[in-house]
Amino acid sequence: NNRTVNRESTLPSLAHTSSLRTMINSCNATARGMLAGFCMSFLLFMLCNSGQIFETAIARKLHGEEGGESEEEGPDEKIEATSIICIIILLIMITIAFEVCKEHIEETADKILKPIIASMFGEMTVLGFLSACTFVLVQSGVFQHMSVALFGEEEEELLVEIFEQVHFALFFIMLLFVIQVLVIVSQGAKSQKKWKALEEKCKDTAYIEKIKLETESEEDENTLLLYGLRSEFIKERSTEPPFQEKALKSRLPESFNFGRYLFLNFGNIAAHVVHVHAESWGFFILFSLFMFVLILAVDVNVVILAWIWLGIGWAVLGATLLFRRYLDNVIKAFSATPQSNATSESEEGRLVSSDLPAWCSIDLEEFAANRSWLAKRLSPHHPTRHDALLIFEREGPEFHLLFFQVSLIFVGLDGALLILTFFPAMFTDSNALVPLVYTVLAIIPIVLMINNVEQVMSALTVVGSIGNFRNPHFEATVIREEKTSRVVRAFLVLEKMHRFAKSGALEPTASSHEIDDIEIEQIGKTYDALDSNSDGTVTKVELEELMSKLGATLGSNLTSTLDTDGDGNIARDEFINWYKKYMVTDYLTLEERAHSLFQMFDQNGSGKITIGEFKQTLDAFNVGFSVDEVGEIVKALDENGDVKIGLEEFVELLEKFHPHSSH
Secondary structure: OHHHHHHHHOOHHHHHHHHHHHHHHHHHHHHHHHHHHHHHHHHHHHHHOHHHHHHHHHHHHHHHHHHOOOOOOOOOHHHHHHHHHHHHHHHHHHHHHHHHHHHHHHHHOOHHHHHHHHHHHHHHHHHHHHHHHHHHHHHHOHHHHHHHHHHOHHHOOHHHHHHHHHHHHHHHHHHHHHHHHHHHHHHHHHHHHHHHHHHHHHOOHHHHHHHHHOOOOHHHHHHHHHHHHHHHHHHOOOOOOOOOOOOOOOOOOOOOOHHHHHHHHHHHHHHHHHOOOHHHHHHHHHHHHHHHHHHHHOOOOHHHHHHHHHHHHHHHHHHHHHHHHHHHHHHHHHOOOOOOOOEEEOOOOOEEEOOOOHHHHOOHHHHHHOOOHHHHHHOOOOOOHHHHOOOOHHHHHHHHHHHHHHHHHHHHHHHHHHHHHHHHHHOOOOOOHHHHHHHHHHHHHHHHHHHHHHHHHHHHHHHOOOHHHOOHHHHHHHHHHHHHHHHHHHHHHHHHHHHHHHHOOOOOOOOOOOOOHHHHHHHHHHHHHHOOOOOOOEEHHHHHHHHHHOOOOOOHHHHHHHOOOOOOEEOHHHHHHHHHHHOOOOOOOHHHHHHHHHHHHOOOOOOOEEHHHHHHHHOOOOOOOOHHHHHHHHHHHOOOOOOEEOHHHHHHHHHHHOOOOOO
16 A cells, blocks of 8 residues: 555656646647637638629639730739639648548547557658748749759759659658558558457367368368467477576466457557658668669660559569568468477487477577677677577667568559559550550559558568567556456456346346357456465355455445355355356446446545555456556556546456456
């Protein structure tokens, strides 16, 4: 309790900062609302007076035709001012629409994917900065003077036109890049579902034993692959012979949600991919110089350049497919495919079990002796067997991100050059078949590379999450979420027991939801959470203490319903049977149950649950939350920055960790 109080005393600055952020966001929303109102009002004014404006313009034109003098004069000042204001309003409305779309994407996306979205909009901000720089340079007259010096006075605007075309091409490149980012974001939700489904299958012992003997589909093969990865990840075996597994007490539990861990890493890695680094732009600077030399070599023949560029597009596609195969091979090398207990001889002459992953067979001495000078330069440290699997060894993940990022940008570059330069040049050919063939051949690599993004991103995530590149922070997050899920299930059990005690009886509920072995295991963990002294049995006294800490009572009817054999204890089987009968469905919505639970937590009626109150309640369960873990839960839920859990935030907690949620 002292630790909890001390922790709460250190959080006012966090609350103050969050309050300032909330205030700023509110001010921004208010300003946008006022701006939108002004724009709509002005637009209505323009519509109401549009007749007068057009009459003035027509009269001005007729007067000019009759007198001829007005043609030499400038445009009507009122019409010019009106046009400027209309353009301003149009741009403001586009900005508002952009903000609305941005807020919608941020609100609907999973929290794990929000860093990706933030990076994406960050890159769009860079585009805005480039546009501002372009405007300043053009208006300053710098390009006009340079154009005169380079091309003569007759071509004063030529350099300006070239600069604007390049700027538009860059904008088009980033637009296609953003489209691919949106593909990655949408793929994130699919990956989460896929990894969750595979995780459940990996915990199905009967299914695993069946597909060990014979795989009937690609899905079975993927399940076995993830099963081997998950098993090795939990074992965390040593990289040195005899490749000893980590002690049971110090390694991850067998129930560790490896699929959720991969999804957390997916969000982190994707955010790094979306944020274009200086190294990627540096690569394209070198590539631009290469293309410049190539242009000079073909004497600026656009048709020849078009066919060369087509070849470059196919070469990049080939490199991307090889990169994907390389990542798949690395994943297979980390996975211990379940087989018999046979042994084989490694390259070092040792007998290695066939159940060991392939990286255990790497001859490290031979690998170190054959390292190139570039590898030694980039990775001066002594390589491990995990490093030996990767290009650039320990720096492998950095190279993976750079290559993938460059391939994404290249898709945009390819599309921009084809549309702006090569397609127009090819369609000047008198033979209509040639441009048609060229168009088809040019589009195929772009389509295939965009289609390949999903598979490469998944493989990139797995490779960047295992071996030497494990993420302890996400491991702790998954364990904390698993504890929270158990506690939420226990919350709902106690809430229903509380209603049972108050009403005297509950009607059994029929449900189409089947209880499988995996869910029975989770129900068993809920039973363990209620077992405060960890003796394997929940007594009537333990249950009464739990209920009293939540301000509830344990009625005799509830006790007799749970304790079917009347021995005074609630056995695991008795609890599971009660859960199946009463807990699978409920006539109350989850939000209604959250209201009931919140009132049980908020015993002083303040409308808020502090970290101390929350920790005190969690300590009643046999789960083992630390103060830091409780603080992380509150921090994740605390949207308004008051370092307390309100009703809406408590509802979010139950929705996120409800047993049948998509989490």
